[in-house]
Amino acid sequence: MLRDLLIEKDFFEEIRKKALESDEEENSLDEIDLFEKAVFKRLKKKRSVKKYKKLGVTKSDLKEIIELADIVGLDVLGGPSNLDIAKDHQEWCTICGRCCRESESIFIHKDELNVLFTFNPDLKEGIIPNKQYPGHYELKDIRPCKYIDPETNRCGIYDSRPQVCRSYPLVLVESGGKSKNIINLRHSCNYSVQLVLEKSIILFDEALRRLEKN
Ligand code: SF4
Numbered sequence: 697m698l699r700d701l702l703i704e705k706d707f708f709e710e711i712r713k714k715a716l717e718s719d720e721e722e723n724s725l726d727e728i729d730l731f732e733k734a735v736f737k738r739l740k741k742k743r744s745v746k747k748y749k750k751l752g753v754t755k756s757d758l759k760e761i762i763e764l765a766d767i768v769g770l771d772v773l774g775g776p777s778n779l780d781i782a783k784d785h786q787e788w789c790t791i792c793g794r795c796c797r798e799s800e801s802i803f804i805h806k807d808e809l810n811v812l813f814t815f816n817p818d819l820k821e822g823i824i825p826n827k828q829y830p831g832h833y834e835l836k837d838i839r840p841c842k843y844i845d846p847e848t849n850r851c852g853i854y855d856s857r858p859q860v861c862r863s864y865p866l867v868l869v870e871s872g873g874k875s876k877n878i879i880n881l882r883h884s885c886n887y888s889v890q891l892v893l894e895k896s897i898i899l900f901d902e903a904l905r906r907l908e909k910n
């Protein structure tokens with residue numbers, strides 16, 4: 697019910713289906729399920745259903761709001777973009793190192809090479825042609841990335857790390873000829889969970905404001 701105050705139901709279902717299909721490579725359905733449960737656990741503490749019971753708000757409303765926060769950048773609704781929120785909250789990264797240990801591939805755009813080699817000439821030995829995107833590159837030694845410090849989880853080439861590492865947990869994808877930053881929905885990444893939680897709170901409050909106004 698709450699989500700319908702923010703976006704038309706059929707339209708939401710259509711874009712959710714498309715987003716899940718196109719993002720399948722990054723976010724499997726099982727992983728999304730675990731992820732949404734992790735956000736829900738935190739959201740119900742921040743926005744208790746009990747408090748809004750009189751207005752008819754239920755747990756399903758929270759779940760529906762999270763589904764919207766997963767896939768829609770708030771900038772389309774006049775709010776901050778995924779990137780704006782993420783860059784203001786780097787403290788959400790717990791430096792657990794999972795992204796550096798578990799990533800299937802660390803993409804390097806061909807235009808990044810000059811800058812990367814200028815700051816770290818040794819990197820030349822650690823880069824190979826990208827198997828999926830001809831003309832681009834990727835790190836050679838991954839899972840775990842050879843540059844992660846096993847004790848501190850810090851990046852050994854932090855100042856010259858690839859752009860995908862700088863943007864994580866946001867992932868740049870092509871959609872309809874345009875680039876957009878989607879969130880890598882990993883339940884084990886505190887940064888991703890907090891990011892969707894923050895968006896869910898903003899969406900919940902806006903929906904509630906509209907509900908009370910009606
Ligand atoms: S971005 Fe996420 S997975 Fe990577 S270190 Fe930070 S919290 Fe861990």
Ligand code: SF4
Nearest residue numbers: 796841843844851861
């Ligand atoms: S280059 Fe650094 S930030 Fe990127 S995956 Fe390796 S250790 Fe992590």
